[in-house]
Amino acid sequence: AQSVAQPEDQVNVAEGNPLTVKCTYSVSGNPYLFWYVQYPNRGLQFLLKYITGDNLVKGSYGFEAEFNKSQTSFHLKKPSALVSDSALYFCAVRDPGIYNQGGKLIFGQGTELSVKP
Protein backbone atom coordinates (compact mmCIF):
# COMPACT_ATOMS: atom_id res chain seq x y z
CA ALA A 1 0.00 0.00 0.00
CA GLN A 2 1.12 3.54 -0.70
CA SER A 3 2.07 5.44 2.43
CA VAL A 4 3.93 8.34 3.96
CA ALA A 5 5.54 8.24 7.38
CA GLN A 6 6.68 11.05 9.62
CA PRO A 7 8.53 9.19 12.35
CA GLU A 8 8.67 12.07 14.83
CA ASP A 9 5.54 13.45 16.45
CA GLN A 10 7.49 16.42 17.72
CA VAL A 11 10.80 18.10 16.97
CA ASN A 12 12.35 20.65 19.33
CA VAL A 13 14.99 23.07 18.09
CA ALA A 14 16.67 26.15 19.49
CA GLU A 15 16.30 29.35 17.50
CA GLY A 16 19.21 29.81 15.11
CA ASN A 17 20.00 26.11 14.93
CA PRO A 18 19.37 24.03 11.82
CA LEU A 19 16.19 22.01 11.73
CA THR A 20 15.20 18.76 10.05
CA VAL A 21 11.73 17.26 9.85
CA LYS A 22 11.80 13.71 8.57
CA CYS A 23 9.60 12.02 6.00
CA THR A 24 9.79 8.61 4.37
CA TYR A 25 7.52 7.24 1.70
CA SER A 26 6.46 3.99 0.14
CA VAL A 27 4.91 4.28 -3.31
CA SER A 28 5.19 2.48 -6.59
CA GLY A 29 6.86 4.30 -9.44
CA ASN A 30 8.37 7.76 -9.26
CA PRO A 31 7.12 9.72 -6.25
CA TYR A 32 5.72 13.22 -6.39
CA LEU A 33 6.40 14.67 -2.94
CA PHE A 34 5.19 17.73 -1.06
CA TRP A 35 5.61 19.61 2.21
CA TYR A 36 2.95 21.72 3.86
CA VAL A 37 2.88 23.81 7.03
CA GLN A 38 -0.13 24.46 9.25
CA TYR A 39 -0.37 27.15 11.91
CA PRO A 40 -2.98 26.76 14.67
CA ASN A 41 -6.56 26.96 13.42
CA ARG A 42 -5.42 27.70 9.89
CA GLY A 43 -5.41 25.85 6.61
CA LEU A 44 -2.35 24.12 5.23
CA GLN A 45 0.16 26.22 3.33
CA PHE A 46 2.16 24.71 0.48
CA LEU A 47 5.93 24.93 1.05
CA LEU A 48 7.60 22.97 -1.73
CA LYS A 49 7.42 19.97 -4.02
CA TYR A 50 9.61 17.45 -5.74
CA ILE A 51 8.44 16.16 -9.09
CA THR A 52 11.66 15.51 -10.97
CA GLY A 53 15.14 16.97 -11.43
CA ASP A 54 17.49 18.28 -8.76
CA ASN A 55 17.26 16.30 -5.52
CA LEU A 56 17.50 19.48 -3.45
CA VAL A 57 14.32 21.49 -3.70
CA LYS A 58 14.00 25.03 -2.40
CA GLY A 59 10.70 26.40 -1.19
CA SER A 60 9.02 29.18 0.72
CA TYR A 61 10.28 30.86 3.91
CA GLY A 62 13.83 29.53 3.52
CA PHE A 63 12.84 25.88 3.65
CA GLU A 64 14.36 23.21 1.46
CA ALA A 65 13.97 19.47 1.14
CA GLU A 66 16.23 16.72 -0.06
CA PHE A 67 14.89 13.84 -2.10
CA ASN A 68 16.79 10.60 -1.52
CA LYS A 69 15.56 7.79 -3.73
CA SER A 70 17.70 5.05 -2.19
CA GLN A 71 16.47 5.87 1.30
CA THR A 72 12.94 6.71 0.11
CA SER A 73 13.11 9.92 2.11
CA PHE A 74 12.17 13.55 1.62
CA HIS A 75 13.36 15.42 4.70
CA LEU A 76 12.50 19.07 5.23
CA LYS A 77 15.36 21.33 6.30
CA LYS A 78 16.16 24.89 7.21
CA PRO A 79 19.64 26.19 8.02
CA SER A 80 18.56 28.53 10.82
CA ALA A 81 15.26 28.06 12.65
CA LEU A 82 13.02 30.93 13.73
CA VAL A 83 10.53 30.95 16.58
CA SER A 84 7.90 31.77 13.96
CA ASP A 85 8.63 28.42 12.25
CA SER A 86 6.85 26.68 15.13
CA ALA A 87 3.92 24.88 13.52
CA LEU A 88 2.63 21.52 12.33
CA TYR A 89 4.36 20.15 9.24
CA PHE A 90 2.91 17.62 6.84
CA CYS A 91 4.63 15.53 4.21
CA ALA A 92 2.52 14.22 1.33
CA VAL A 93 2.89 12.07 -1.76
CA ARG A 94 0.70 11.92 -4.81
CA ASP A 95 -1.30 8.73 -4.96
CA PRO A 96 0.28 6.93 -7.91
CA GLY A 97 -2.78 4.78 -8.59
CA ILE A 98 -3.72 4.60 -12.24
CA TYR A 99 -7.26 5.60 -11.35
CA ASN A 100 -6.14 8.70 -9.51
CA GLN A 101 -7.63 11.10 -11.99
CA GLY A 102 -8.45 13.43 -9.14
CA GLY A 103 -4.83 14.03 -8.14
CA LYS A 104 -5.28 12.72 -4.63
CA LEU A 105 -2.53 13.16 -2.08
CA ILE A 106 -1.55 10.84 0.76
CA PHE A 107 -0.57 12.77 3.88
CA GLY A 108 1.65 11.82 6.79
CA GLN A 109 0.39 12.26 10.32
CA GLY A 110 2.25 15.50 10.85
CA THR A 111 5.21 16.63 12.94
CA GLU A 112 4.92 19.40 15.51
CA LEU A 113 7.94 21.68 15.28
CA SER A 114 8.73 23.78 18.33
CA VAL A 115 11.45 26.41 18.07
CA LYS A 116 12.52 27.92 21.40
CA PRO A 117 14.25 31.29 21.74
Added chain:
Amino acid sequence: SQTIHQWPATLVQPVGSPLSLECTVEGTSNPNLYWYRQAAGRGLQLLFYSVGIGQISSEVPQNLSASRPQDRQFILSSKKLLLSDSGFYLCAWKTGLSYEQYFGPGTRLTVT
Protein backbone atom coordinates in the same frame (compact mmCIF):
# COMPACT_ATOMS: atom_id res chain seq x y z
CA SER B 1 -4.33 35.39 -8.37
CA GLN B 2 -6.35 32.52 -7.00
CA THR B 3 -8.07 32.57 -3.64
CA ILE B 4 -10.19 30.07 -1.77
CA HIS B 5 -12.91 30.91 0.73
CA GLN B 6 -14.67 28.79 3.29
CA TRP B 7 -17.61 29.67 5.47
CA PRO B 8 -18.54 29.73 8.14
CA ALA B 9 -15.24 29.91 9.98
CA THR B 10 -16.69 28.30 13.09
CA LEU B 11 -19.91 26.46 13.74
CA VAL B 12 -21.52 24.88 16.79
CA GLN B 13 -24.39 22.55 16.01
CA PRO B 14 -26.45 20.11 18.08
CA VAL B 15 -26.49 16.42 17.35
CA GLY B 16 -29.11 15.56 14.73
CA SER B 17 -29.11 18.98 13.08
CA PRO B 18 -28.28 19.50 9.39
CA LEU B 19 -25.01 20.86 8.08
CA SER B 20 -23.94 22.91 5.09
CA LEU B 21 -20.38 24.10 4.61
CA GLU B 22 -19.41 26.07 1.55
CA CYS B 23 -16.18 26.47 -0.33
CA THR B 24 -15.56 28.74 -3.30
CA VAL B 25 -12.48 29.32 -5.40
CA GLU B 26 -11.71 32.49 -7.34
CA GLY B 27 -9.30 33.16 -10.15
CA THR B 28 -9.24 29.76 -11.81
CA SER B 29 -11.45 27.59 -13.97
CA ASN B 30 -12.35 23.92 -13.75
CA PRO B 31 -10.33 23.19 -10.62
CA ASN B 32 -10.24 19.87 -8.85
CA LEU B 33 -11.85 20.38 -5.46
CA TYR B 34 -11.40 18.44 -2.23
CA TRP B 35 -12.96 18.18 1.23
CA TYR B 36 -10.79 16.99 4.13
CA ARG B 37 -11.49 16.55 7.81
CA GLN B 38 -8.81 16.98 10.42
CA ALA B 39 -9.59 15.52 13.83
CA ALA B 40 -7.63 16.21 17.00
CA GLY B 41 -5.38 18.69 15.21
CA ARG B 42 -3.46 16.08 13.31
CA GLY B 43 -4.11 13.69 10.50
CA LEU B 44 -6.02 14.66 7.39
CA GLN B 45 -8.79 12.46 6.09
CA LEU B 46 -9.92 12.97 2.50
CA LEU B 47 -13.71 12.91 2.43
CA PHE B 48 -14.69 13.86 -1.12
CA TYR B 49 -13.17 15.16 -4.29
CA SER B 50 -14.55 16.50 -7.54
CA VAL B 51 -13.01 16.86 -10.99
CA GLY B 52 -15.96 18.76 -12.46
CA ILE B 53 -19.49 20.04 -11.98
CA GLY B 54 -21.75 17.34 -10.65
CA GLN B 55 -18.87 14.83 -10.40
CA ILE B 56 -18.28 13.72 -6.81
CA SER B 57 -16.10 10.89 -5.57
CA SER B 58 -16.52 9.68 -2.01
CA GLU B 59 -13.54 8.36 -0.11
CA VAL B 60 -15.13 7.41 3.20
CA PRO B 61 -18.70 6.12 3.70
CA GLN B 62 -20.40 8.21 6.36
CA ASN B 63 -23.34 10.49 6.93
CA LEU B 64 -21.79 13.34 4.95
CA SER B 65 -22.36 14.21 1.31
CA ALA B 66 -20.87 16.69 -1.12
CA SER B 67 -22.12 18.59 -4.12
CA ARG B 68 -20.62 20.81 -6.78
CA PRO B 69 -23.41 22.92 -8.23
CA GLN B 70 -21.05 25.36 -9.96
CA ASP B 71 -17.54 25.13 -11.36
CA ARG B 72 -15.88 26.83 -8.40
CA GLN B 73 -18.27 25.94 -5.61
CA PHE B 74 -18.06 22.87 -3.41
CA ILE B 75 -20.55 22.14 -0.64
CA LEU B 76 -20.33 19.66 2.22
CA SER B 77 -23.63 18.60 3.78
CA SER B 78 -25.20 16.35 6.32
CA LYS B 79 -28.84 15.66 7.10
CA LYS B 80 -28.16 14.70 10.72
CA LEU B 81 -24.92 15.46 12.51
CA LEU B 82 -23.22 13.01 14.85
CA LEU B 83 -20.86 13.85 17.69
CA SER B 84 -18.10 12.18 15.67
CA ASP B 85 -18.55 14.77 12.91
CA SER B 86 -16.78 17.37 15.03
CA GLY B 87 -13.49 18.50 13.54
CA PHE B 88 -11.72 20.98 11.35
CA TYR B 89 -12.98 20.85 7.77
CA LEU B 90 -10.65 21.93 5.03
CA CYS B 91 -11.41 22.59 1.39
CA ALA B 92 -8.62 22.47 -1.18
CA TRP B 93 -8.22 22.98 -4.90
CA LYS B 94 -5.73 22.35 -7.65
CA THR B 95 -5.61 23.01 -11.37
CA GLY B 96 -5.41 20.25 -13.91
CA LEU B 97 -1.81 21.22 -14.65
CA SER B 98 -0.47 21.35 -11.11
CA TYR B 99 0.24 18.56 -8.66
CA GLU B 100 0.05 20.48 -5.39
CA GLN B 101 -3.20 21.35 -3.68
CA TYR B 102 -3.99 24.70 -2.11
CA PHE B 103 -6.04 24.84 1.05
CA GLY B 104 -8.68 27.16 2.37
CA PRO B 105 -8.75 28.62 5.90
CA GLY B 106 -10.98 25.85 7.26
CA THR B 107 -14.20 25.57 9.25
CA ARG B 108 -14.15 24.48 12.88
CA LEU B 109 -17.25 22.36 13.53
CA THR B 110 -18.27 21.40 17.04
CA VAL B 111 -21.21 19.06 17.42
CA THR B 112 -22.74 19.21 20.91
